[in-house]
Amino acid sequence: MFNIRLKFSKLGVCSYISHLDLMRTLQRSFVRSGLPVKYTQGFNPHIYLSILAPLSTGFESLYELVDFSFDCEEYPENAIEKLNEAFPKGIQAVEIYQNGRKPGEIAYSVYEIVYERGNAEEMADFLKNPVIITKESKRQSKEINVNDYIREIKFEQMGEKVKCTCTLPLGNDQLNPAYVSEALSKGGFVLEDDTPRYKRIALLDKDLKLFR
Numbered sequence: 001m002f003n004i005r006l007k008f009s010k011l012g013v014c015s016y017i018s019h020l021d022l023m024r025t026l027q028r029s030f031v032r033s034g035l036p037v038k039y040t041q042g043f044n045p046h047i048y049l050s051i052l053a054p055l056s057t058g059f060e061s062l063y064e065l066v067d068f069s070f071d072c073e074e075y076p077e078n079a080i081e082k083l084n085e086a087f088p089k090g091i092q093a094v095e096i097y098q099n100g101r102k103p104g105e106i107a108y109s110v111y112e113i114v115y116e117r118g119n120a121e122e123m124a125d126f127l128k129n130p131v132i133i134t135k136e137s138k139r140q141s142k143e144i145n146v147n148d149y150i151r152e153i154k155f156e157q158m159g160e161k162v163k164c165t166c167t168l169p170l171g172n173d174q175l176n177p178a179y180v181s182e183a184l185s186k187g188g189f190v191l192e193d194d195t196p197r198y199k200r201i202a203l204l205d206k207d208l209k210l211f212r
Contacts, residue, residue, distance in 0.1 A: 002070040003098060006068070007063065007065055008087075008093050009094055011092075015090075022051065027047045029088070030086070033082040035079060038071035050103075051065070052106065059111075059200060062199065063110075067099055080096055101205075108151055108204040109204070110166070110200065111168065111198055112163060113163070115181075116160070126189065127147060127184070131146050132144070149169060150175075150180070151169065164180065165201075178198070
């Protein structure tokens with residue numbers, strides 16, 4: 001048996017698949033691939049898999065990770081190719097390997113946020129100062145300074161558009177990148193008719209090293 005970690009991308013319309021539906025999509029794709037994937041035991045066996053650091057619905061990603069197992073004595077050949085033949089358009093297997101690091105070592109997520117228009121220099125200057133917003137959770141809401149949560153951030157002008165690349169914490173007190181947009185809206189930098197596009201590009205450990 002091999003414990004496996006798959007890195008895959010989730011783009012376009014697939015970014016709107018909910019977490020549970022993504023689990024079902026992956027399970028059905030594994031069945032179609034014909035790969036010797038391990039099933040759970042019991043009356044209703046299903047393919048065991050665990051998605052690391054699930055994303056909010058509507059977010060694209062170049063860095064999704066899912067753990068599962070191959071139930072075989074030899075590592076199956078052409079696993080990437082077989083999975084990509086089975087995956088729907090918008091989901092693509094990128095890398096597959098025997099997993100090692102524990103999911104609890106994931107500390108940060110790196111996002112790209114694209115705004116349809118704006119001024120990169122002014123946005124960067126605005127976030128150099130404290131910006132207070134209300135952070136909501138299932139248990140409570142609290143006032144925070146968004147800058148206390150941003151580990152790294154930079155803005156790049158792309159014609160009228162602005163690309164923001166930010167490193168934000170995961171875990172018990174994580175920060176959704178939508179709060180960065182909310183902070184910028186307080187300064188008048190995100191207009192009501194602007195719909196920012198969010199994409200995760202990496203997962204990092206506490207030392208800001210790439211997690212895999």
